[in-house]
Amino acid sequence: MKRLMIGLLFSAALIFIFFNSQILAQNKQNSTTSNKASSKLVSTNIQSLNSSASSQQTHGSYQNNTNACASCHQTHNSSSEKLLTSDGIYSTCVSCHDGTLGIYNVFLPSTAGTFQGTTGGNPSMHVASGSLTIKSAPGGISGAHLSDDQIKAKGGNWTTEFNCASCHSPHGSYSDRLLHYNPNNMGNTNLKEGGNKAVLIPIFSYSATILSKKQIDSKEASGYPFILIRGTKANLGIIDSKINDNDTVIALYEWNTVGGQDKYRRLDNPWLYGVTYGAQRTYWTQFFKTETPDFTLGSDGEYKNVIDFSDEDVHFQFNKGYIYSSGTQLNEVIRGDIAQAYVVRLDKVKISTYGDIPVYAINQSALHQGPVDPKGTALNDSSINKITTSDGTEVAVGLGKAMSKFCSACHTDYLAHSSKEVGYFNTSEYRHSTDLDQYNCVRCHFAHGTDVTLMRDARGNTIRDLMTINNWSEAESKTYLLDSNPDSALKRYTDMAVCYACHGNLATEQIYNNPYAAQDDLYKNMPDMIPYSEQTTN
Structure with missing residues (x-):
């Protein structure tokens, strides 16, 4: 019996070695015969081998020895569809961002x-x-x-669900705050449907x-x-030294106007990589040799009249917004689809660290064409446009507009200019301006x-402030600031103070011309800055 057991174990070992060697050989073969698209997918986040383990990021900028995946995912078994550690995306996120583990x-x-929120707030x-x-x-929609x-x-x-x-x-993301x-x-x-993709x-x-x-023509x-x-x-x-x-x-x-001059200006906004599978495989960003897309397959199994990420001899620089090639393929294309990424940049000010990771507060004024923080x-971010005012102040340009554009991915018809009937889904209504740095979505609303x-x-x-200025109790101050609407619409200011905070300081004639206007006490700048010391989380 003992000899039989030893024989069975020896046979099992031989079988294991045989199949394992076959798997390794097959993996080696697969690695050399993978499809052309896969062979181009290499790590874009390679970091120095000298990087300390404590500097590893949970969200993006992964090192090639990363262990970050386990922060959010189970490897084999989970109660959640995406193998998340908790039941759903929201629960997974707040399992850290409730102050337990995350910054x-x-x-x-x-x-x-x-x-x-607070009870009664x-x-x-x-x-x-x-x-x-x-x-x-x-x-x-x-x-x-x-x-x-x-x-x-x-x-x-x-x-799909909102989470x-x-x-x-x-x-990972091109934008601050992920x-x-x-x-x-x-x-x-x-x-034409309110998105950010220009087609054909x-x-x-x-x-x-x-x-x-x-x-x-614009049409x-x-x-x-x-x-x-x-x-x-x-x-x-x-x-680009690679070109x-x-x-x-x-x-x-x-085509746009800058400084009174009309001309074409190159956009360095990132292009989106992505694939949609349906009747044919369609890359989100692709180029065509025909006036209308022709997905006829060639003898090599690739599209004859389409240039996309699967083509070996072309190089997509998605994060820089261009494509290049040493071959002739790009001389044959006449139309292109460009899916563009949303990018939101912020003026961040370091207030502390979490291990080796810096913790930033946000200079909100820069979102409204206010001064950047020294x-x-x-200040030194070349991707953020800045101008110098007559008094020498450095001012950020375009941050607020980018924020409104981001919000309009869901609140699409709200990206508008006042006095105009605009909208992708409802074109019969007038809107408040949100298309200027000074009047962007987060000027009036909180995101969370x-x-x-x-x-x-x-x-x-x-x-x-009210407790200090007016010598009010906390209860009196809360009563004064309590929004009348139980659903306070994510507003930064109570009730219609969200309107008066801006329109009051503009000294509009209908507000200014009355005996009760504070003639000598007009405030010139809408208050929008939460002190860095109070920005403890985001």
């Missing part, structure tokens, strides 16, 4: 607001628990009164006059004044939620 506690007051929150779908967003099938045909992820990952990208590069999938949705854009070869002469297929220009890196003003001098490069340009990240403990009056006074 940022979303249930404490911050520049983003709070996800926890008339709170309102972005309901990120997954109980609502994205189409519930005010100003969104619900204004079009469509069925779910019609909504899906429009693009976007309108019928933390609807606004934040847990695996704001999503493709919220509501609107980066891959046609501009015509491609022109570079010439000395091309930038100053409008090439297409072209893309619906917007975009063109793609093909040339060398010198032609397009691109500095040879004679390589063909294609980049996206937009110690903030915006609000409560009487966070709200201010038109002068920017908080409960604490």
Whole structure:
């Protein structure tokens, strides 16, 4: 019996070694015969071997020896669809961001607001628990009164649940605060449907006059004044040592007016990588050799008239917004689809550290074309446009507009200019301006939620301020700041003080011309700054 057992164990060992060697051989073969797209996927986050273990990030910027995955995912078994450590995205996020492990506690007051209100404080929150779908967003696709099938045909992820990952990208982002590069999938949705994707854009070869002469009508297929220009890196003003001098490069340009001058200007906004599988495999960003997409397969199993990420001899620089090749393929394309990422940059000021990781507060004024902080990240960030005012102040430009554009991925019709009837889904209503740095979404609203403990009056006074200035009790101050509406709409200011805080300081004639106006006490700047010392979480 003992000999039999030894024999069985020996046989089992031989079988294990045989099959294991076959698996290793098959893996080696697979690694050398993988499809062309997979062979191009290499780590883009390689960090120095000298990086300390404590400097590893949980969300993005992964090292090649990362152990971050286990922070949010189970390897084999989970009660959640995405193998998350908790039941659903919201529960997984708040298992750390309730102050237990993560740096940022979303249930404490911050520049983003709070996800926890107080009893009797008339709170309102972005309901990120997954109980609502994205189409519930005010100003969104619900204004079009469509069925779910019609909504899906429009693009976007309108019928999916709204949760933390609807606004934040847990695996990395082009934006500060991990704001999503493709919220509501609107980066891959046609501009005509409120998205950020320009489709069937015509491609022109570079010439000395091309930038100053409008090439297409704004009613072209893309619906917007975009063109793609093909040339060398010198032609397009691109500095990239990987590109040879004679390589063909294609980049996206937009017709706009800057400083009174109309011309095409190259957009360095990142392009989106992504694939949709259906009747055919479709990359979100791709180029065509025909006027309309032709997905006919060639003898090699690839599309004959399409250039996309699967093509070996072309190089997509998604994070820089261009494509290049040493071959001839890019000389054959005449149209392109460009899915563009959403990018939101902020002026961050370091206030502490969490281990080796810096903790930042936000200079909110920079979102409203206010001065950048001398110690903030915006000052030396070349991706943030800045101007110097007559008194020498450095001012950020475009941050507020980018924030409003981000919010409009769900609240699409709210991206508007006043006195105009605009909208993608409901075109019969006038809107408040949100398309300027000075008047962006977060000027009036918190992103996470609000409560009487966070709200201010038109002068920017908080409960604490009122207790000091007026010698009021805490209860009296709360009564004064309590919003009349139990659903306080994520407002930063109580009731319609959210209007008066801005329109009052503009000294509009109808407010100013009355005997009760504070003639000598007009405040020139809408209060919008929460002290860094109070920004303990976000």
